[in-house]
Amino acid sequence: MQTTFLGTRLSAAVIAALSSLTFSCAATSSGVSQQAHDIAQQTIIVDGHIDVPYRVHEKWVDVSEATEDGEFDYPRAVAGGLNAPFMSIYVPASLDNSPQSTQLAHQLIDSVEAIVARAPDKFAIAKSVADVKSQFAKGLISLPMGMENGSPLQGDMANLEAFYERGIRYITLAHSQSNHISDSSYDLRRQWKGLSPFGKTLVTEMNNIGILIDISHVSDDAFYQVIELTKTPVIASHSSLRTFTPGFERNMNDDMVKALGKNGGVIMINFGSGFVTKAARDWRDGLSKARNALIKKVGADSPELEGFEERYKEQNPYPYSTLDEVLDHVDHVVELVGVDHVGIGSDFDGVGDSLPIGLKDVSTFPNFVQGLLDRGYARKDIEKILSGNVLRVWSEVEAYAATH
Template sequence: MLSLASFSSHADAPIKVSAQANQIAQENIIVDGHIDVPYRVHKKWEDVSVATEGGDFDYPRAKKGGLTAPFMSIYVPASLDNSAESTAVAHQLIDLVEAMVYRSPDKFAIAKSVADVKAQFKKGLISLPMGMENGSPLQGSMENLKTFYERGIRYITLAHSLSNHISDSSYDLRRQWHGLSPFGKEVVVEMNNLGIMVDISHVSDEAFYQAIEISKVPVIASHSSLRKYTPGFERNMDDKMVKALGENNGVIMINFGSSFVSKETQDWRNNLTKRKNALIKEVGEDSPQVAEFDEKYRKENPYPYSTLEQVLDHIDHVVELIGIDHVGIGSDYDGVGDSLPVGLKDVSSYPNLIQGMLDRGYSRADIEKVLSGNLLRVWSEVEEYAASH
């Protein structure tokens, strides 16, 4: 989840989607590793079982796009770290996912296993597995970990935008643990034992390497892209990390947010921050000029949206580095504001991605691995390990 102010609107260029691409979307399970619907409806309630004005996800658009297993992100802001409220908010968000299912049992179903996803797909239901973004709700308690597992949490992103009691964050310059905390190292072991996937999106490089060293099963990056295309952006993964993830047999699920995908967008954002900070230094934080700065800057410097082609470049590069078995989709829909690429603006857009892969020569079997096969393989391995421990 990344809070962004709304940017100027951008009309999508029309993408010609073949009958084959639509067929692949409708006939296969599509898993998206990270969609921020729970926090979206927590802030402002919307009934996503019907078409909604705002947001990137609702039932009609999901059905149109073929989305069948979006991981609902149980996102807890880093500002709530080290507080009981952190744990309470996580439970409230799980309650909201359960309420979505309770209100529309003909459309949605909670999925706690790979078997659930497959069975619900056959029934025409959209599965709602859950992943926790930010491990702070654990509050140092293995009992909390077990409770969240029982409620349906099937991956945990160890940290978010700040270092917490589990792990250092890629966004936080303070590296208090130099990777994982002592408790964090124990948590990885216990997540393996329970059957919760370890998600290394957001963590520092040191924490990433420690997590894959400790974990007895493959790990995932639920919504990360590649540093090759965004130099200096540690939130993404560099080639060495991707190779290590491949050796771990894990999966990187590509984030669609423009600033995750494009150097141009990164540069735009960095320049905005630099110029705004300079203005604050010159005229003071409370100046009307500062209040008006963002809107003025965006008007003079239109937001450089990334493209479907650039997202495909990230997929291609993972395949070049470690093969087709280690890449998936982690769009971050409803989590990156109005920063989504041209051609991938909401959950109706997966056929565009499929068409792009077909155009680049991917076989149907390979596309199916990216859509869900790779993530379901990792989840199955995690389930099997937990069942034997």
Template sequence: MFKHTIIALAIASITACSQDANVESPLTGKELAKKYIILDGHIDVPYRLENNWSDVTKATEGGDFDYPRAVAGGLNAPFMSIYIPAALELSGGSKELADKLIDSVEDIVNRAPDKFAIATSVADVKAQFEQGLISLPMGMENGSPIEGKMENLKHFYDRGVRYITLSHSKSNHISDSSYDPLRPSKGLTDFGKDLVVEMNNMGMLIDVSHISDDAFYQVMDITNVPVIASHSSARKFTPGFERNMDDEMLKRLKENGGVIQINYGSTFISQESRAYYDQYSADEKQFAIDNAAVPDSEIMKEFKKSYRDTRPFPFATLEDVLDHIDHVVEVAGIEHVGIGSDYDGVGDSLPTGLKDVASYPNLIDGLLARGYSEQDIEKILSGNVLRVWQIAEDYASSH
């Protein structure tokens, strides 16, 4: 009954909002970026700082995110990714690393409480926006830290995590991965199926980015609330790349009431970039074999530099990202698309025009140029994800 109610409300919202779809905004991208909440579903700051610490409460030379650039771009609610490498599923240490990365997000807030605040609810995000603070909600990328224990789900909820990407680059004890040729569970594990139910009951959003297609459809069959794909794109533009979502999945996401948040990485957006990356990976692997070289060795660093110098990487563009948004809107509707840039997570593969968190106004100007109304832009920037998050909160409060 609740699932049907969600769908009915979503359809009613779509109908009500479509009336103003062609109303042009007199404001610029920069002005709209300041007017509305911008929520980005996936930014890998914590793991970046784990590897190479810098003070993001101030301007930094590296990375894609810091406070001055976030302010310049109008970014209000970047989900801090608590990224856990897939290898830790077998070696151990997932939970410990997750707690350490959460500590690092709290440390950002503690060092600059006049700039940042932890957000654990929709109400927090809205209140902190009014206060001029940048909210730092958290999402866990890879469910490995759950370690097969439901009490760990509560532990991380209590620590502020509000979504979990069920798996990452390898299948784990929860779900098969889209990147993993081995699919031991044919989708979700039995524990994973139980976890989806408990995440619903707790108010923890389910993130279907990274998981296999079979796992996605099993989640759709089980969940009683809408899901997110926190940093995925449209497979139409990257045929065969399972990490992105195909049109049938987008249609099912619409039925569920969920949201896909578009990943900016060039290899997610452009087939030309994807093909280049696949060829580079094959050539790099062969070079390492031929030279008995290990990753991150000087000879491998020189190989990468020489390769890129002689065969420049074909970056995607802002227009390519807009094409993905257009396609999701065409297939699933304006209520089901958002932003999940993957800043600090896709290396130097970001598209031209969208190189860091100062560039959200460029995206908005692009949306305006393509005829999106101010109301629809607000939905893309944050409204759609906040709607889903609120539904998850409301469902949990009733269970």
């Protein structure tokens, strides 16, 4: 069974989900206009990074139905108008340089395929821009995949080809530690001073095969080396701006954003409060210092450490960022390089209890759209931010690979 809604064909599963939702101004959040809801429902929304696969790896839950925890499930995605969330195939840095990293990546891809197999009337794997667009027309939620941490490649281009065949369409070169590809922004050891020799070769091979290069997490030196080597635009799948979080290298500084703009790429704004405001970063630093001080006093095995973070939060409430502060990051990118180079990379299911007020799960994308409307963004520019920019980059990567 299919019907049309706002000009788009919807599957029976979507109709069922919509039947339990009311898209009036007061339905999901106050102050959200029908226009914002309409834009969210009528436009493809691509989120560059959602950590569902690792979430269900740690504690299985059926995201094709409503779930009690987490930030993503099918009903909430339908409510928010989310059509193409990149499923993060996240491999912890602790598994670097081990066969287990490759094994885990394949298992996480299996879990995405299982989500689709359980609910083919709701979800579909997307391996191309054409897939995303055709599945949107059918009322299906596309599940493209990106690999967070290139460790599973294990220095073998045959693994790159294997993961491409399985649907990986971007690779975040490193994660929290330097690996065999690249230095990490979080790792003080800069063993490669940017990219490794293999990493430099990998950039060319990713260009040629049609996998987007994701520069989130890498060191500044690695970023600039990627920009110099790549023949296609790159993405930052879930990064925000360092100007609002001074000293936090994980975010991009203004010069990097300008270089990304010249490259034709897109920075996809991370919603986590620690990525958005200095206050949230300072809170996390304070927590770490207080915990380390307690460990020094009582020892790492002391029972006093149990529930330490909860006690710290009670005494020092977490300074959640706000929707407006997230939008400040969008505005700043637009001021630096224009509206063609910014997108969404929420990090839902990946940043714990740190999401901003007004952006707590995937049902809240209309709030984001409303915020853009309130700031004077035209609909055509909102559509670029929601998906047009990253789909353009993905299309250019596909086109380059088709000729190489």
